[in-house]
Amino acid sequence: MGTVVDAPAVVAEEVTENMLGGKKVTAVFVLGGPGSGKGTQCANIVEHFGFTHLSAGDLLRAEIKSGSENGTMIENMIKEGKIVPSEVTIKLLQEAMIKNENDKFLIDGFPRNEENRAAFENVTKISPAFVLFFDCSEKEMEKRLLGRNQGRVDDNIETIKKRFKTFVESSLPVIEHYNSRDKVKKIDAAKPIPEVFEDVKTIFAPYAPKHLLALPFPSFPLLSPLG
Template identity: 55%
Template sequence: MQDVNGSFPGDNKIIVVFVLGGPGSGKGTQCTRIVENFGFTHLSAGDLLRAEIKSGSENGTMISNMIKEGKIVPSEVTINLLQKAMLESGNDKFLIDGFPRNEENRAAFENVVNKKSSARVVLSYDLVDALKPIDEVFESVKAIFAPFHTKVRSSFI
């Protein structure tokens, strides 16, 4: 659902939530609940990179080589994969798991998405204590997502 310029359609605000945390912190569990309860599309940077490698494309070969060498894939490569998946989803609400990994990634994402999107992405950051039981964590998450239809936000969970 994109216009001829590769942008999101209409004047809708794009909601982007960055979901970050260490292995086993409950990111996947909470993302599943957010998708079910709030209609977000869950995009995993790692899954998109692995799919690109599996495709056998020139880009996939480059990604594979960088990973084998222990290097970080350039921000632009990951951002382009994320943006493509966002545009192809037909949604305007996204959970992005495993990205950004650093400040440069975040700034690059904002620059790329804001230049190519007809809608503005507004970022704010909220932290959720994921050490609590799953249901308690989701109560904190729900408080962040409750106003999603009127307030555009991007959060670190």
């Protein structure tokens, strides 16, 4: 993988036309291997910077529980560590953005591959402001995943190994694509949670609510390093 740019975030230009009924949005893709801490840090970005967190995985799991005709197919693919078809995930993300009153979104765990990326931009006409990439070793991510107890079907050693392989083969090319456009902000996700959030705050400073700019951030909550 080439050199990833570690630069302050720049507020992206507004999207003038998209497939969200004309709604103008700022979208940030949040990518990183399973267990890299994306979920924990997204929760803090939501709290401090006013974004809405859209987890592709959570949306898919909710679809499974809903009993829809896509649910069984999605469940089987997740168990196999495979990637769900783009049109399924994009439709769920699109509906979530339209229904939500906010105009700033963290899209977590998507796009998972280049086909996802191209389809998302073609269908929604939305290009991300930037990609937040949580960089973490497989050894550390495996330790985190095996240590959490959420009852998820994809938290066993065999599936974890498949997910790591899928991430390296499929998701790293997406990061390279946006890196070539100076849109990747890399975070060292192996560091302690408070230190990771300090890096996150620097990147998201341009999005801080104006009334909070002069205030110190509150003490960091005790959250588990999951993603």
